[in-house]
Amino acid sequence: MSEDFLTKGIIGVAIEVHTTLGPGLLENAYKECLYYKLCKEGFHVEKEKIMPLVFEEVKLDCGYRIDLLVEDRIVIELKSVVALNDVHLAQTLTYMKLGNYKHGLLMNFNVFRLKEGIRRIVNGY
Structure with missing residues (x-):
């Protein structure tokens, strides 16, 4: 399955979750519901995947966790904020770099239409 096809499927499921719940909930509520729904749809999903930082050949657990993989x-970073900003993008890019992942989705569920709160990220690591 191509990353483009996979990403479109994930976005479709996320839109279903957002349509049902609407904006205004905590990030964790969206994460749990999206995790449940993606698993139900047959996707292999890891929640709160620990991402160690490798420094001088030592793996360090610094508390980095991908919301959903x-x-x-595909790295999915979920937010429920007034607006996405550069720090949110940097966080997603950091997870992608640490795990050597090329594709990511940064999703802000605190919007009227989820389509307006999604940023697709492709990086050449």
């Missing part, structure tokens, strides 16, 4: 390829 789908099919071992």
Whole structure:
């Protein structure tokens, strides 16, 4: 399954979750519901995947955790904020770099239409 096809499927499921719940909930509520729904749809999903930092050949657990990792390829970082900003993008890019993942989705569920709160990220690590 291509990353583009996979990403479109994830976005479709996220839109279903957002349509049902609407904006205004805590990030964790969206994460749990999206995790449940993606698993129900047959996706392989890891929740709160620990991402160690490698420094001088030592793996350090610094508390980095990917919200959701789908099919071992797509990093999903969820937010429920007034607006996405550069720090949110940097956080997502950091997870992608640490795990050597090329594709990511930064999703802000605190919007009227989820489509307006999604940023697709492709990086050449």
